[in-house]
Amino acid sequence: MTSQTEQTRLTATAWFLAGFGAVPFAAMALAGAMAPGFAATYLGGEAAFTGYGAVILSFMGGIRWGAVLTAAPGAGPSGSAPAQTLIVSVAPSLAGWLALLIERPWSLLLLLAAFVAQGVWDVVSASRGGLPEWFGRLRLVISAIVAASILLILLV
Secondary structure, three states: OOHHHHHHHHHHHHHEEEEEEEEHHHHHHHHHHOOOOHHHHHHHHHHHHHHHHHHHHHHHHHHHHHHHHOOOHHHOHHHOOOOHHHOOOOHHHHHHHHHOOOOOOOHHHHHHHHHHHHHHHHHHHHHOOOHHHHHHHHHHHHHHHHHHHHHHHHHO
């Protein structure tokens, strides 16, 4: 298999999995808006939504750790020093954890801010060559879905 074929397969798989990972956000938000009783009883309600958000934020920070650890020595994503990137990439996990401890609407607003900030960081890093270009596009789309889902939950 050629390198280009492998890259195409990797990109397609990442898009599929990221889209699949966005489904719980959209499903829980729509269910919360259209059938709150169902969402609370069968989907775990806002506690499950916030918990899933915390888990995914931790995952996003882990992606940045992986990017630093596999990058050439001295070159971290977004042009920052690798140690600085590792330090900043812990913030999503901490934001997710804190969102689990505070009350609505602050928990949802914190998730919203954290997902938007992480998405912007990823898009900017990709545009500067610190992450693959396709990853920036993927993060823009998925961040928009997640942000819209959080906003919908906030409106309910």
